[in-house]
Amino acid sequence: MWGFIKELLVIVLCALAxxxxxxxxxxxxxxxxSASMDPTLQENDRILVTKWRPDPLDLRRGDIVVFKDPGGWxxxxxxxxxxxxxxxxxxxxxxFTGLLPEDAGTHLVKRVVGLxxxxxxxxxxxxxxxxxxxxxxxxxxxxxxxxxxxxxxxxVPEGYIWVMGDNRANSADSRAHVGNPGGGSVPIDxxxxxxxxxxxxxxxxxxIGNPYEDPDVVTD
Numbered sequence: 001m002w003g004f005i006k007e008l009l010v011i012v013l014c015a016l017a018x019x020x021x022x023x024x025x026x027x028x029x030x031x032x033x034s035a036s037m038d039p040t041l042q043e044n045d046r047i048l049v050t051k052w053r054p055d056p057l058d059l060r061r062g063d064i065v066v067f068k069d070p071g072g073w074x075x076x077x078x079x080x081x082x083x084x085x086x087x088x089x090x091x092x093x094x095x096f097t098g099l100l101p102e103d104a105g106t107h108l109v110k111r112v113v114g115l116x117x118x119x120x121x122x123x124x125x126x127x128x129x130x131x132x133x134x135x136x137x138x139x140x141x142x143x144x145x146x147x148x149x150x151x152x153x154x155x156v157p158e159g160y161i162w163v164m165g166d167n168r169a170n171s172a173d174s175r176a177h178v179g180n181p182g183g184g185s186v187p188i189d190x191x192x193x194x195x196x197x198x199x200x201x202x203x204x205x206x207x208i209g210n211p212y213e214d215p216d217v218v219t220d
Contacts, residue, residue, distance in 0.1 A: 027051060028193060030066055030107060036165035036172070037064070037109055040140060040208075046200035047109070047208070049193030059188065061131075062140075062210045063112045064195040065163065067186055073108060073177060107192065110173050111140070114162030114185070119155045122148040140166060140211045150175055160185035 032045040041047065041064070049066050053059060114120035114131065121130045128135035129147045138147060145168055152175055156162050162185050165171025174184035195208045 027196075028066075029199070030109065032109060035170055036167050037111070038167040038170075039142065040064070040111075040166045041109065041195070041198065042204060045198050045204055047195045048197045048199055049195050051193045053194040054188060054191055059112065059115075059161070059191070059194070060210050060212070061112050061115055062212045064109065064208055065112055065161075066107050066109050066192045066195065067163075068190045068192065069106055069108060070177075070180070070182065070186055070190055072180060073172070074106070109195065110163035110165050110171070110186075112161050113164045113174075114154070114156045116156050116158045116160060116188075118162075119153070120162050121153045122151050138211075141168070145169070148175065152178060154178065154183050154185070156185050157182060159188055161188060161191075162186075 027048050027050050029046055029048055032041045032043055032047060035043045047066075050057075053063065059065075113129065113136070118131050119133075121133075124130050124135055126135065127146060129138070130136060136147075141147065145166075148164075148168055154162065154174075160182055162174045164173045164175065174186065177184040197207050198204050
């Protein structure tokens with residue numbers, strides 16, 4: 001019996017170690033906490049993000065990125081008081097190793113619109129967002145969705161990106177934080193990874209690509 005228990009422990013520890021390695025260097029799962037990326041990503045979808053973009057792969061306009069709260073973007077999430085200490089510990093271990101998706105209390109999911117050094121403006125005479133004076137073709141937005149209901153003009157600092165949710169009327173993105181340090185832009189260093197697939201629920205399973213055939217890139 002003891003030999004069986006030891007073998008089981010070894011298997012469990014190896015599985016945890018492998019999961020931690022994958023989470024750290026390859027990919028990580030996240031829950032979509034809100035409708036701000038609807039209809040591209042729906043609330044409570046589970047997505048996978050590659051840890052290889054940005055660095056060593058290039059970050060591109062149109063990528064959907066998961067990033068840590070730069071500060072003041074998310075409300076304080078109350079602790080779950082229904083869990084026992086053992087349940088809370090178990091969830092912490094499973095989340096740390098990547099077997100549970102990261103909680104929604106510390107990360108956000110948005111689309112890259114502006115890259116470092118670019119001037120992003122809303123909007124031109126046709127109602128389009130412009131990048132350095134050129135209209136941005138946002139084919140991922142539904143036909144009845146305006147690129148932005150609020151006007152803005154910003155130059156993205158070096159080392160930062162300008163992000164927006166696809167659900168433009170219901171997304172507290174860079175536009176809502178122009179008064180914050182960075183002018184609403186997000187530090188590239190805070191990006192955890194780039195979404196490449198929706199994996200749950202199965203009815204929503206699909207790959208997530210970049211909408212631009214020849215996207216601009218930025219290396220950090």
